[in-house]
Amino acid sequence: MEYDFIVAGGGLVGSSIAYGLARQKYKVAVLDGGDRSFRASRGNFGLVWVQGKGWDYAPYAQWTGQAADLWPQFVAELVNETGVEIDYQRSGGMHFCLNEAEWREREREMEMVRQHTGGAFEYEMLDHDRLQQQIPQVSNTVLGASYSPQDGHVNPLYLLQALQQGMDAHQVHYYPNQSIDRIEAKQGGFYTHSTEGTLSAEKVVLCAGLDNRRLGEMLGMDIPVVVDRGQIMITERLQPFLNLPTLHVRQTAEGTVQIGYSHEDVGLDDGTSPSVLKKIARRAVLMFPFLARVQLVRAWGALRIMTPDHNPIYQQSTDCPGAFTVTCHSGVTLAAMHSGPVAEWIGGSSRPDLINQFSTDRFNVSPG
Amino acid sequence: MFRLVDETSVDTLKLSIEGREYDVPVGISVAAAVLLCGITRLRNTPVSGSPRLPYCMMGICFDCLMTIDGFPNQQACQLEVRENMTIEIQQGAAELLQQR
Numbered sequence: 001m002e003y004d005f006i007v008a009g010g011g012l013v014g015s016s017i018a019y020g021l022a023r024q025k026y027k028v029a030v031l032d033g034g035d036r037s038f039r040a041s042r043g044n045f046g047l048v049w050v051q052g053k054g055w056d057y058a059p060y061a062q063w064t065g066q067a068a069d070l071w072p073q074f075v076a077e078l079v080n081e082t083g084v085e086i087d088y089q090r091s092g093g094m095h096f097c098l099n100e101a102e103w104r105e106r107e108r109e110m111e112m113v114r115q116h117t118g119g120a121f122e123y124e125m126l127d128h129d130r131l132q133q134q135i136p137q138v139s140n141t142v143l144g145a146s147y148s149p150q151d152g153h154v155n156p157l158y159l160l161q162a163l164q165q166g167m168d169a170h171q172v173h174y175y176p177n178q179s180i181d182r183i184e185a186k187q188g189g190f191y192t193h194s195t196e197g198t199l200s201a202e203k204v205v206l207c208a209g210l211d212n213r214r215l216g217e218m219l220g221m222d223i224p225v226v227v228d229r230g231q232i233m234i235t236e237r238l239q240p241f242l243n244l245p246t247l248h249v250r251q252t253a254e255g256t257v258q259i260g261y262s263h264e265d266v267g268l269d270d271g272t273s274p275s276v277l278k279k280i281a282r283r284a285v286l287m288f289p290f291l292a293r294v295q296l297v298r299a300w301g302a303l304r305i306m307t308p309d310h311n312p313i314y315q316q317s318t319d320c321p322g323a324f325t326v327t328c329h330s331g332v333t334l335a336a337m338h339s340g341p342v343a344e345w346i347g348g349s350s351r352p353d354l355i356n357q358f359s360t361d362r363f364n365v366s367p368g
Numbered sequence: 369m370f371r372l373v374d375e376t377s378v379d380t381l382k383l384s385i386e387g388r389e390y391d392v393p394v395g396i397s398v399a400a401a402v403l404l405c406g407i408t409r410l411r412n413t414p415v416s417g418s419p420r421l422p423y424c425m426m427g428i429c430f431d432c433l434m435t436i437d438g439f440p441n442q443q444a445c446q447l448e449v450r451e452n453m454t455i456e457i458q459q460g461a462a463e464l465l466q467q468r
């Protein structure tokens with residue numbers, strides 16, 4: 001076999017896993033698509049986000065909290081190895097509530113996450129006055145916000161660049177424009193076929209995002225992937241006014257303001273639509289009225305890789321042992337987990353306590 | 369310095385630049401209109417205050433930012449002239465955070 005591991009997909013998930021495997025001294029190849037692939041890693045919001053995650057599934061709440069706690073160390077090592085600054089800040093984060101109903105719903109979810117994590121998750125509900133003390137620009141129509149000191153944000157493009165340089169530093173072979181057409185399990189290993197030829201490895205990890213369902217079928221894995229489009233707008237650069245990210249509005253280190261948050265089921269279409277952009281803009285202007293006078297410089301759509309219950313999937317194939325998949329939303333937040341404990345699990349050196357809670361078995365509950 | 373390539377009878381409209389009225393051809397960009405009217409700077413940079421004119425004329429360089437109808441940071445090369453438009457030279461960075 002040419003490699004210990006072939007990782008299918010070089011987005012944030014595949015790059016985190018490949019980097020983590022290579023740090024364990026495995027010989028790793030990453031086969032990636034090209035510029036026309038669907039690539040959530042190049043179109044996301046950049047939140048390292050804890051608050052609210054897993055309110056309806058305790059293991060995910062715990063998992064996310066652990067991931068966020070690994071971030072400072074993860075960044076220190078990554079920056080040290082690559083010299084790429086990724087604008088990571090564990091600044092805390094907020095979710096604005098515009099009315100009573102939103103506030104009550106939010107408070108309920110935050111409290112559930114706190115209980116699921118045995119109190120490890122910390123939060124506060126800030127009323128308008130306290131919110132305005134922290135963020136003077138906020139509009140009077142905002143009722144308040146949920147705040148957690150455990151949230152943060154990062155430049156997700158620099159994160160991807162750093163991971164890819166980290167891969168390079170550890171001799172990972174990266175093959176762009178080589179989408180895998182077919183994978184075979186034979187002779188105790190795995191063979192990937194693309195237009196550029198065939199590669200072989202002892203083990204394979206499917207991190208191909210939306211293509212994981214198709215690739216999984218070839219290896220006896222049923223990986224339910226759901227598409228969910230989000231749209232984002234970017235403003236011109238502004239003087240700093242927001243020193244922590246909110247779920248809908250985030251000011252980057254460069255000063256641009258990212259405005260987002262939409263969910264749409266439109267199949268494999270990563271375009272934008274005026275009606276959704278209008279809604280996103282309207283909400284942002286309700287929160288920060290001065291944004292109405294600010295210029296937008298870009299807008300885009302990107303496709304989230306969702307699972308039916310929104311929780312990640314970590315699975316080794318029972319039919320073809322040695323074939324794994326990592327399929328998730330929140331691949332930014334979970335990057336620290338993926339390059340550390342998950343890569344070590346796949347590498348065979350340890351098994352995180354919670355990993356069984358994320359197997360595909362949970363989708364196969366037989367009715368009645 | 370700049371003049372129309374084809375000066376035969378064009379329709380014109382009225383607009384104001386820095387409070388002065390001008391007649392300019394219909395259908396041209398604000399940046400073209402400003403140049404045509406002989407204005408020698410359309411903004412001052414935020415850092416050194418040095419004067420600027422349009423550079424790329426195609427929406428890429430952001431060197432043509434002006435205050436148009438009261439809205440700052442408009443790319444003059446990307447906007448078509450309209451009747452009664454109010455065009456102002458932009459001084460440095462716009463105060464976008466002012467309004468609450």
Ligand SMILES: Cc1cc2nc3c(=O)[nH]c(=O)nc-3n(C[C@H](O)[C@H](O)[C@H](O)COP(=O)(O)OP(=O)(O)OC[C@H]3O[C@@H](n4cnc5c(N)ncnc54)[C@H](O)[C@@H]3O)c2cc1C
Pocket residue numbers: 008009010011012013014015031032033034037038039040041042043044045046047048049178179180181207208209210211215229230231232302303304305327328329330331332333334
């Ligand atoms: C609008 C939006 C906002 C988001 N905001 C956040 C956020 O704030 N915080 C957060 O944590 N997460 C966020 N996410 C989610 C996050 O972006 C994703 O979880 C993450 O990028 C997924 O990474 P990935 O590598 O699995 O997928 P992708 O980035 O989609 O990468 C998949 C890769 O696989 C390659 N590929 C596909 N098929 C094949 C094949 N057959 N062979 C080889 N390679 C293949 C593709 O070329 C691609 O490079 C957001 C997502 C969206 C869309």
Ligand code: FES
Pocket residue numbers: 399422423424425426427428429430431432443444445446
């Ligand atoms: S002149 Fe370059 S953007 Fe207008």
